[in-house]
Amino acid sequence: MRLFGYARVSTSQQSLDIQIRALKDTGVKANRIFTDKVSGSTVDTEGLDLLRMKVEEGDVILVKKLDRLGRDTADMVQLIKEFDAQGVAVRFIDDGIITDGEMGKMVITILSAVAQAERQRILERTNEGRQEAKLKGIRFGRRCSIDRNSVLELHRQGTGATEIARQLSIARSTVYKVIDESKQKPSACKWGLKPNRTISIIIEHANF
Structure with a gap:
């Protein structure tokens, strides 16, 4: 030993x-x-x-x-x-x-x-903390990317910034920022689509 x-x-x-x-x-x-x-x-x-x-x-x-x-x-x-x-x-x-x-x-x-x-x-402590945070309005999970095209489309339809923010679950300040940027320069993506959305459209029209 x-x-x-x-x-x-x-x-x-x-x-x-x-x-x-x-x-x-x-x-x-x-x-x-x-x-x-x-x-x-x-x-x-x-x-x-x-x-x-x-x-x-x-x-x-x-x-x-x-x-x-x-x-x-x-x-x-x-x-x-x-x-x-x-x-x-x-x-x-x-x-x-x-x-x-x-x-x-x-x-x-x-x-x-x-x-x-x-x-x-x-x-249990983790779950209690999450529940308490939810009651305070704190959100969990990956932050959603902003669908700029949807913001601009709703804006063109005459929808107000507050309503756009509510529908897309984003901050009203973000809505104003997207609108202001669209007036200053062209969108980085010609059609205003997110990459994942673009791929989905291609697959849909290709009848895969």
Whole structure:
């Protein structure tokens, strides 16, 4: 059995020293300690990737605390399951938890349930936020492109800017902008059609 260690910090202000010291005190050799830390806005996982390549069946990975192994509970559970499939146990020093044997299976089951609960809670919060935003009139989804031709056609028919904006679901200021631009210079597209609309017309008249 070989002992490996893993340490990770999640902010640039944190230090790896305390975790590394704890791993060494538990018997992990310095050349078998792998570390990761944040780099700007991203997390460098080179250390974890190397650890995954090095460990073999019967090895034990030591980590100071539960939250140091993965970015979140779901990530941690996935890693524990991956190591378990290789016959590698993970021991969390401060928490007194090891993932092998019957107790280990129970730990994985509990952590999996926690991860599922976290995902559900995030989903509920996201949905609540979207509902609240909708009540405030905030729209979601990709912003629709402006059909300049429709704006100008409605304008030629005598439709007012407010009504055009309502019918096309765009801002009234956008209506004025399209109308003003049409008076100043020709449209970039000769027939005022959007590319997708042009393709549709070609296909329609070609009887495809």
